[in-house]
Amino acid sequence: MTRIVIIGGGPAGYEAALVAAQLGAQVTVIERDGIGGASVLTDCVPSKTLIAAAGAMTSVRDSAVLGVHGAELATVSLDLLSANQRVKNLAMAQSADIHARLEAEGVRIVAGQGRLADDEPGLAAHEVEILDDDGRVVDEIEGDVVLIATGADPRVLPGAEPDGERILDWRDVYDLEEPPEHLVVVGSGVTGAEFASGYLEAGIPVTLVSSRDRVLPGEDSDAAEVLEQVFQSRGGRLERGRAAGVRRTEKGISVDLTDGRSVEGSHALMTVGTVPNTAGLNLEQHGIQVAESGHVVVDRVSRTSVPGIYAAGDVTGVFQLASVAAMQGRIAMWHALGEAVAPIKLKTVAANVFTHPEIATVGVQEKTLDENVDVEAVRLPLATNARAKMGDIHDGFVKLFARRSTGVIVGGVVVAPGASELVLPIALAVTKGLTVDDLAQTFAIYPSLSGSITEAGRRLMGADDLA
Ligand SMILES: Cc1cc2nc3c(=O)[nH]c(=O)nc-3n(C[C@H](O)[C@H](O)[C@H](O)COP(=O)(O)OP(=O)(O)OC[C@H]3O[C@@H](n4cnc5c(N)ncnc54)[C@H](O)[C@@H]3O)c2cc1C
Numbered sequence: 019m020t021r022i023v024i025i026g027g028g029p030a031g032y033e034a035a036l037v038a039a040q041l042g043a044q045v046t047v048i049e050r051d052g053i054g055g056a057s058v059l060t061d062c063v064p065s066k067t068l069i070a071a072a073g074a075m076t077s078v079r080d081s082a083v084l085g086v087h088g089a090e091l092a093t094v095s096l097d098l099l100s101a102n103q104r105v106k107n108l109a110m111a112q113s114a115d116i117h118a119r120l121e122a123e124g125v126r127i128v129a130g131q132g133r134l135a136d137d138e139p140g141l142a143a144h145e146v147e148i149l150d151d152d153g154r155v156v157d158e159i160e161g162d163v164v165l166i167a168t169g170a171d172p173r174v175l176p177g178a179e180p181d182g183e184r185i186l187d188w189r190d191v192y193d194l195e196e197p198p199e200h201l202v203v204v205g206s207g208v209t210g211a212e213f214a215s216g217y218l219e220a221g222i223p224v225t226l227v228s229s230r231d232r233v234l235p236g237e238d239s240d241a242a243e244v245l246e247q248v249f250q251s252r253g254g255r256l257e258r259g260r261a262a263g264v265r266r267t268e269k270g271i272s273v274d275l276t277d278g279r280s281v282e283g284s285h286a287l288m289t290v291g292t293v294p295n296t297a298g299l300n301l302e303q304h305g306i307q308v309a310e311s312g313h314v315v316v317d318r319v320s321r322t323s324v325p326g327i328y329a330a331g332d333v334t335g336v337f338q339l340a341s342v343a344a345m346q347g348r349i350a351m352w353h354a355l356g357e358a359v360a361p362i363k364l365k366t367v368a369a370n371v372f373t374h375p376e377i378a379t380v381g382v383q384e385k386t387l388d389e390n391v392d393v394e395a396v397r398l399p400l401a402t403n404a405r406a407k408m409g410d411i412h413d414g415f416v417k418l419f420a421r422r423s424t425g426v427i428v429g430g431v432v433v434a435p436g437a438s439e440l441v442l443p444i445a446l447a448v449t450k451g452l453t454v455d456d457l458a459q460t461f462a463i464y465p466s467l468s469g470s471i472t473e474a475g476r477r478l479m480g481a482d483d484l485a
């Protein structure tokens with residue numbers, strides 16, 4: 019029986035464990051914080067739960083125009099402390115569910131910190147030591163295959179070290195005893211944009227400090243523009259500048275910008291990126307190649323540079339998404355256990371930014387269109403969609419990218435409430451190589467927002483070379 023040792027119990031680790039157990043391997047997962055990992059306990063699941071509560075406030079905010087009275091924003095508020103408690107309960111329940119599922123599949127779960135401990139390089143099997151909270155080695159296990167799935171932690175900006183009270187990272191926010199009077203979010207990547215949007219929707223004054231010309235520098239620029247407009251139209255403040263540090267002041271905090279200006283608030287939320295969790299794993303001693311960024315280098319079937327040692331998830335820096343982490347973990351196990359396996363296809367990854375409105379993307383994007391000269395694009399604003407009008411949705415659009423020569427759909431963007439659900443037909447088309455004809459001939463419900471997706475297909479059918 020092949021012995022699999024997995025270090026880290028987030029989506030990369032637990033999904034790998036389920037596949038390995040299904041294939042009859044003897045599986046041990048070593049996890050220091052709790053099954054589900056940061057994804058379930060502190061990052062993805064908690065933030066989306068908070069955003070769900072903020073979304074309820076948005077529905078109230080937007081209902082007056084539909085004729086609903088008595089629920090005006092001024093008369094309702096979100097009890098953030100109860101919402102935080104719900105977030106924590108839900109995360110623990112989700113972690114317990116995954117824990118139970120792993121145990122039911124025969125996976126051994128060990129609490130502690132794992133590290134590689136081979137005596138010499140090149141051995142067929144690998145030793146892994148388990149350390150307790152005080153750093154003492156309490157056990158050692160041998161695996162034929164080891165998966166490193168240790169995730170990533172918040173990056174700390176020197177001079178802006180979180181104190182858990184006023185200067186926070188995104189893992190601290192659920193322990194706040196008072197809602198912030200004015201939250202300054204530093205960093206406008208996906209994490210920053212989601213929290214800024216979520217807290218603003220929850221009724222808290224928010225300033226977003228963005229070091230870039232546009233928030234969400236990695237996303238479709240039209241989508242980022244819509245988000246900025248909506249954020250500002252709802253009273254959010256956008257401050258262009260780079261934070262040099264954050265100071266505690268009498269009233270709260272001051273974010274000092276590199277150009278000499280400063281932004282005052284009651285709390286600062288630092289969202290300036292992540293660092294891979296590789297410290298203490300003994301990667302260098304084992305000859306495991308690590309990139310300059312600190313991420314473990316892997317190929318498309320999750321192999322590291324050392325035979326028998328795989329890595330998956332945020333520690334590899336390949337698209338930091340729970341879905342990608344899980345797929346990398348599964349692929350590692352299929353490969354290690356001799357199953358037929360296709361290398362991960364990053365061009366088909368769908369991702370969503372859970373702001374208001376949401377931004378979902380898949381496949382080829384506009385910023386890479388120059389390299390894809392054969393690609394035709396269409397953009398349909400939602401404002402002309404009948405269902406959007408009924409719900410008073412003005413902001414948002416559908417974009418579709420297809421190959422001019424063949425009509426094969428290669429990418430898309432949806433900016434809309436619920437874009438995370440709406441993007442699936444485009445993701446399916448990109449994954450399966452469906453054409454604009456396929457999409458155009460698909461029945462969409464009338465009236466529906468997804469009608470704009472099939473309509474985008476029809477518009478591209480009209481493009482000269484695609485007809
Ligand atoms: C605020 C936020 C929101 C996000 N929202 C989304 C989202 O909506 N959708 C999405 O797809 N992605 C989202 N992500 C990204 C997603 O959370 C990550 O891509 C995902 O958690 C990666 O999974 P992982 O298994 O690699 O690592 P993790 O989930 O980080 O799990 C790794 C685990 O390993 C443990 N560990 C580390 N070192 C050791 C060791 N030596 N021994 C034992 N255990 C160890 C850690 O404590 C951790 O529990 C979000 C990220 C952030 C920061």
Ligand SMILES: NC(=O)c1ccc[n+]([C@@H]2O[C@H](COP(=O)([O-])OP(=O)(O)OC[C@H]3O[C@@H](n4cnc5c(N)ncnc54)[C@H](O)[C@@H]3O)[C@@H](O)[C@H]2O)c1
Nearest residue numbers: 205206207208209210229260261289290291338370371372
């Ligand atoms: N919905 C989701 O799927 C989701 C949600 C959150 C995060 N994630 C993933 O997690 C990963 C990390 O995201 P992230 O947003 O935490 O990090 P990031 O690295 O993507 O963004 C950090 C941002 O902070 C800015 N920044 C850095 N230093 C700064 C400074 N001194 N002052 C002002 N701004 C500064 C950077 O320019 C950057 O735009 C990403 O891969 C992201 O896709 C996914």
